[in-house]
Amino acid sequence: MSVKVTDAAGIRRIRLDRAAKKNALDHAMYTTLSEAIEAAPGVILLEAEGGDFCAGNDIVDFISLASHEGSVDALPVFRFLKALTFARMPIVxxxxxxxxxxxxxxxxxxxxxxxxxxxxxxxxxxxxxxTPEGGSSLLLTERIGHARAFEWLSSGRPIPATEALNTGVANRVVAREALETESLSVAEKLAALPLAALIQAKSLMRQPDMIWDQIVREGETFLARLRSPEAAAAFAAFLKKG
Incomplete structure (x- = not known):
């Protein structure tokens, strides 16, 4: 399995396990991730094997999306995004x-x-x-402001951990060897709280319907851009280089 799911002590650990591909996500992984999030009985901890958290979409599956017709809801990646958007449980x-x-x-x-x-x-x-996906045109702008979000998106440059922390995208930066221990500790502290209150607090702090509407809008534009000559040329160059 390319995604491992384990439950213990009120925590569902969901671990990407495709390190040889830098944990790039394919259709099957999106489906497994969606099911794991939708049915999570407690706090969710997202983790990954290997040196990289996630290299994004698997390029072959990614290109295949260009031929999709109809609602974006039918695509595994959008089921995953919907699961994240409407997740009842806190996610670390x-x-x-x-x-x-x-x-x-x-x-x-x-x-x-x-x-x-x-x-x-x-x-x-x-x-x-x-174009941006996953609600990022809304969520990133809300988080770090329009000017900074536009710069991140237009440059595509790697954002170092310290910058992500200082702009509010992350809560904490830790040593590599301490990441698993520290993140599990955070999840354990959340899991120790009264579950109903935890769920209700998260619900009050989010507006999932608005976020999902934006994701669908992004998705329609994104699929149209996948069919563009610019995207086709970029993918061809990537595959040739690979």
Whole structure:
């Protein structure tokens, strides 16, 4: 399995386990992640094996989206984004190495984010001829302001852990060797709280319907851009280089 799910002591640990591909997400992984989040019985801890948290979408599955017709809701990636958007349980993320594309945008849906010192976030959508996804056009702008969000998106540059912390995208930066222990400790402290109160507090702090409307709007534009000559050229160059 490319995603491991374990439950213990009120915590559901969801671990990306495709390190050889830098934990790039394919359709099957999106489905497993969605099911794990939707049915989580307690606090969720998102983790990843290997040197990188997530390299974004699997490029082959990514290109196949260009042929999709109809509602974005039918796509595994959007089921995953919907699961994140409407998640009842608090989500803690532990991020090391690269977090690219959806590997970064998913963090905007998490309630606490811990980064290792070597973490680097990047949003390369515009360089690929694409547009923001995962609600990032709304959530990132709300979090760090329009000017900074636009710079992150338009440059596609790697954002170091300290910058992500200072702008409010992350809660804490820790040593690489301490990431698992520290993130589990955060999840344990949340799991020790009265569950109903925890769920209600999260619900009061979020507006999932508004976020989902934005994700659908983004998705329609994103799929149209996938069919553009600019995106086709970018993907061809990536595959040739690979």
């Amino acid at each position: 993320a532990a991020v090391q190495g690269q977090a690219v594309g959806v590997g970064t945008t998913m963090l905007l849906h998490c309630d606490q984010v811990l980064l290792s010192e070597d973490a680097r976030l990047s949003l390369p959508f515009l360089r690929l001829g694409l």
